[in-house]
Amino acid sequence: MTNKILILFIAVAGYISVSSFVRETTNTRNKKVINTVVIDPGHGGQDAGARGQFSTEKEICLGVSLKLGDMIKKEFPDLNILFTRETDTYPELHDRAKFANESKGDLYLCIHVNAAGGRRKAEVIGYKTVTYYTGKGASRKKRTKKVPQYRYTNLPSAAKGTETYIWGAHRSEDKELAIIENAPMLREENFEKNYGNIDVNSPEFIAISLLKTKQYFKRSATLAGFIQDEFVKVGRVDRDVRQRGIGIWVLQATAMPSVLVETGFISNPEEEQYLNSPEGQEELSACIVRALKNYIAWLEQRQNGAGADTPPQGYSSNLSFLQQVENAEKNRPE
Numbered sequence: 001m002t003n004k005i006l007i008l009f010i011a012v013a014g015y016i017s018v019s020s021f022v023r024e025t026t027n028t029r030n031k032k033v034i035n036t037v038v039i040d041p042g043h044g045g046q047d048a049g050a051r052g053q054f055s056t057e058k059e060i061c062l063g064v065s066l067k068l069g070d071m072i073k074k075e076f077p078d079l080n081i082l083f084t085r086e087t088d089t090y091p092e093l094h095d096r097a098k099f100a101n102e103s104k105g106d107l108y109l110c111i112h113v114n115a116a117g118g119r120r121k122a123e124v125i126g127y128k129t130v131t132y133y134t135g136k137g138a139s140r141k142k143r144t145k146k147v148p149q150y151r152y153t154n155l156p157s158a159a160k161g162t163e164t165y166i167w168g169a170h171r172s173e174d175k176e177l178a179i180i181e182n183a184p185m186l187r188e189e190n191f192e193k194n195y196g197n198i199d200v201n202s203p204e205f206i207a208i209s210l211l212k213t214k215q216y217f218k219r220s221a222t223l224a225g226f227i228q229d230e231f232v233k234v235g236r237v238d239r240d241v242r243q244r245g246i247g248i249w250v251l252q253a254t255a256m257p258s259v260l261v262e263t264g265f266i267s268n269p270e271e272e273q274y275l276n277s278p279e280g281q282e283e284l285s286a287c288i289v290r291a292l293k294n295y296i297a298w299l300e301q302r303q304n305g306a307g308a309d310t311p312p313q314g315y316s317s318n319l320s321f322l323q324q325v326e327n328a329e330k331n332r333p334e
């Protein structure tokens with residue numbers, strides 16, 4: 001009797017360890033879609049960014065970014081979270097991009113605060129008589145006229161809400177620029193190992209560059225959409241996903257999907273309160289974390305075969321080459 005129980009016990013224990021081993025190997029077969037997230041709090045140090053009535057953009061950017069980092073760590077403990085700055089310093093923009101590229105970031109989150117110029121209201125408060133002259137020599141005449149006197153009041157801008165920017169290569173010059181800008185990223189350490197020895201002027205190089213740009217664009221646009229969706233759910237005013245071809249240098253210099261979140265308007269007194277409050281900063285961070293969750297799920301779905309990245313237009317004839325590029329991208333060393 002006891003022997004039978006012992007055998008049963010060994011069998012059950014054996015089954016459990018074998019099945020957990022099987023489960024483990026199945027899990028590791030699914031490569032993680034994201035390993036490293038780089039958070040970039042805008043401005044800092046001597047660059048205060050936009051100014052409100054009692055706060056500056058650089059302080060809010062840092063506050064939201066640090067909260068966001070903590071929340072991501074809690075939600076995804078195995079993600080590597082890096083910051084371009086964690087204190088009131090100003091790393092140069094190219095150093096931020098270089099740091100993100102060298103850290104092999106899979107995602108670049110740029111946190112900023114918006115500002116809109118206030119309206120200047122003019123009121124007539126009276127009239128003043130002024131003297132002026134016309135003509136020359138003997139025909140010179142003294143004249144007078146009444147001119148209105150104004151009082152100007154600065155009214156804060158009513159603009160409010162969030163918008164999320166992605167870098168959009170939508171004009172042909174931008175695309176050419178993209179290829180040039182992508183050159184440093186394609187000079188990455190393992191580039192030759194991954195892609196072979198490619199001449200930067202070759203059609204192959206241009207194809208890879210366009211493919212990368214397109215992949216990053218699609219991923220950035222998808223994440224940006226998820227972020228705005230979450231802001232809408234908590235009642236933030238939705239100013240939508242916007243593309244900017246110029247002016248957001250870090251977005252195009254980072255060789256990874258990247259978005260820039262304009263969390264709200266410091267120029268709007270009500271929003272300035274919100275942006276500085278712990279509740280506001282937590283709400284904004286929680287929205288971005290939920291969007292990140294959706295983004296990771298979306299990437300996992302794609303990894304499992306649902307809708308692979310399509311090659312850029314004009315290069316579809318070179319599918320086998322592009323397939324190699326895609327595979328090299330997937331097998332990129334950690």
Ligand SMILES: [Zn+2]
Nearest residue numbers: 042049112113
């Ligand atoms: Zn800014």
